[in-house]
Amino acid sequence: MKKPLIDMKNIRKTYANGSLEVEVLKGISLTIDQGEFVSIIGSSGSGKSTLMNIIGCLDTCSLGEYLLDSKDINSYTEKELAIVRNEKIGFIFQKFNLLAKLNCYENVELPLIYRCMETQERRERVLKSLEMVGLSDRLKHRPSEMSGGQQQRVAIARALACAPPLILADEPTGNLDSKSSNEIMNILIDLNRKGVTLVLITHDNDIAELAHRIIRISDGEITSSIDCKRGM
Ligand SMILES: Nc1ncnc2c1ncn2[C@@H]1O[C@H](COP(=O)(O)OP(=O)(O)OP(=O)(O)O)[C@@H](O)[C@H]1O
Numbered sequence: 001m002k003k004p005l006i007d008m009k010n011i012r013k014t015y016a017n018g019s020l021e022v023e024v025l026k027g028i029s030l031t032i033d034q035g036e037f038v039s040i041i042g043s044s045g046s047g048k049s050t051l052m053n054i055i056g057c058l059d060t061c062s063l064g065e066y067l068l069d070s071k072d073i074n075s076y077t078e079k080e081l082a083i084v085r086n087e088k089i090g091f092i093f094q095k096f097n098l099l100a101k102l103n104c105y106e107n108v109e110l111p112l113i114y115r116c117m118e119t120q121e122r123r124e125r126v127l128k129s130l131e132m133v134g135l136s137d138r139l140k141h142r143p144s145e146m147s148g149g150q151q152q153r154v155a156i157a158r159a160l161a162c163a164p165p166l167i168l169a170d171e172p173t174g175n176l177d178s179k180s181s182n183e184i185m186n187i188l189i190d191l192n193r194k195g196v197t198l199v200l201i202t203h204d205n206d207i208a209e210l211a212h213r214i215i216r217i218s219d220g221e222i223t224s225s226i227d228c229k230r231g232m
């Protein structure tokens, strides 16, 4: 039976811009089931990343209700939110967000250190995650010594190492050529087939159509939610 992982009702987000209040999300209601792959599309500035940051507990809404895995996220303290992010959510961003001074292995290891995981298990997880993304031969490379596609695969391995039930990807292929984009999407689709819920923001219609469902956001509102044949 389908079970919602993300359940949002009437989410609003307002930013104060000097004395001016700007409403960026204008009452978003959205349910995403466990195991679903949903693409979010919409023009620049429409509120996609703002919504994604709220889904990912990196930011909070101004108004509305957000249940993640049936837990009321709005009632959580900053410390509790940090634990939710570490345990439940893997983030992948357009700019990779790797730490430049750490090598490939150490970047993937970092969230596991935050988890206080013991050395042996940490090592096993890091090596397994890097194997999954085909980077077992790049353990000592720093981000500056890797291609964009490889850096994004490190970011995916870092997300994977924590075995999160939810992966949020904000334009993960935005800085990549088409070959690397395909590699990244194949990895993400494979993870989704293994049961990981995937929410992906993209400007690329071909990539959006790989999902089970495409949600369009215009000016802070969901204007359509369309099931995709190809993603079924
Ligand atoms: N911290 C902030 N303070 C004030 N306004 C913000 C802040 N973050 C975002 N905004 C505004 O919210 C609106 C939506 O931004 P958001 O980053 O969600 O857009 P987006 O759909 O992800 O766009 P893009 O496709 O360009 O990434 C924009 O008009 C932006 O200026």
Ligand SMILES: [Mg+2]
Residues within 6 Å of the ligand: 048, 049, 050, 170
């Ligand atoms: Mg954005």
